[in-house]
Amino acid sequence: MNDATSYTPPKVWKWEQENGGAFANINRPIAGPTHDKELPVGKHPLQLYSLATPNGVKVTVLLEELLAKGHTGAEYDAWLVKIRDGEQFGSGFVSANPNSKIPALVDHSTATPTRVFESGSILLYLAEKFGEFLPKDPAKRTETLNWLFWQMGSAPYLGGGFGHFYAYAPVKIEYCIDRFAMEVKRQLDVLDRQLADNEYIAGDEYTIADMAIWPWYGAVINNAVYDAAEFLDASSYKNMVRWTKQIGQRPAVKRGRMVNRAMGEPSSQLRERHDASDFETKTQDKVEAAD
DSSP: OOOOOOOOOOOOOOOOTTTGGTTTTTSSOOOSSSOOOOOOSEEEEEEEEEEESSHHHHHHHHHHHHHHOOOGGGOEEEEEEOHHHHHHHHHHHHOTTTEEEOOOOETTSSSSOOOSHHHHHHHHHHHHHHTTTTOOOOHHHHHHHHHHHHHHHHIIIIIIIIIIIIIOOOSOOOHHHHHHHHHHHHHHHHHHHHHHHBBBBBBBSHHHHHHHHHHIIOOOOHHOTTTOOTTTTTTOHHHHHHHHHHTTOOOOHHHHHTTTTTTSSSGGOOBBBSSSSHHHHHHHHHHHHOO
16 A cells, blocks of 8 residues: 555644645535525426436436326426536525535426425436336335435445545545445446346336436446546446446437536537427537538
8 A cells, every 4th residue: 555644633623625626616514505596497397407417317317218208297497507616505506405416306386396306306206206217016116216225325435435536536545546446346246246137227127226326337337437447347347238238228318418418528418408309409400510
């Protein structure tokens, strides 16, 4: 192990604004709004405020899958929240999600608008609202929720643990990277073993468990986050590779990945979505740009 500078924690921790790596300008140890800004409201009952991080993609994939099944009530407006600019600390967003994390959903179809925050909660809310992608059979429903909550509890080790220290921390610390790489590989092995005997994460049905897990762990397999696929030997998880490709080929997943995307190739971005025709406009723009 590399030598590390000795560090003795102070008796009382104090916030040093310049510490924290790539996100130091927005990280802070207190909650609440930093400025007044109301959230925009579009024409549909479902209003989503998000960014196409893995947690945001979960929700837009589910919404697009619901629309593909013919649920017109799942039409939605998706507003871009630029988290690096601190927009999640606006007063309107904090009212929708006091934790100031994307995504946040507000359902205006209820007598009093219903706020829903935490991506897993949004998936469960929408699955129950529309009666889709959450099995009715009690045993299958429970298995789906097992894996949904597994993802919610496991992803912080992948993103805030491994991802932070491997990709974003200002100093590479061998102990931290080794510790979280070991845990991420254990998680990939958990999934790979589950998929050895099942087509989808929770069994033979495509569910919100797949939608929750794919944007995180599928992205690792595809090297779409942290540029760490080789480091983690991601291609060795053969069942994960199969499942990742299978989910990624779904048309609704392809659309969901585009929504609120503000990074990568311009052709992959649909920064805001207010109607299904927005995808057609985006496609037409690509055709015209190629001419």
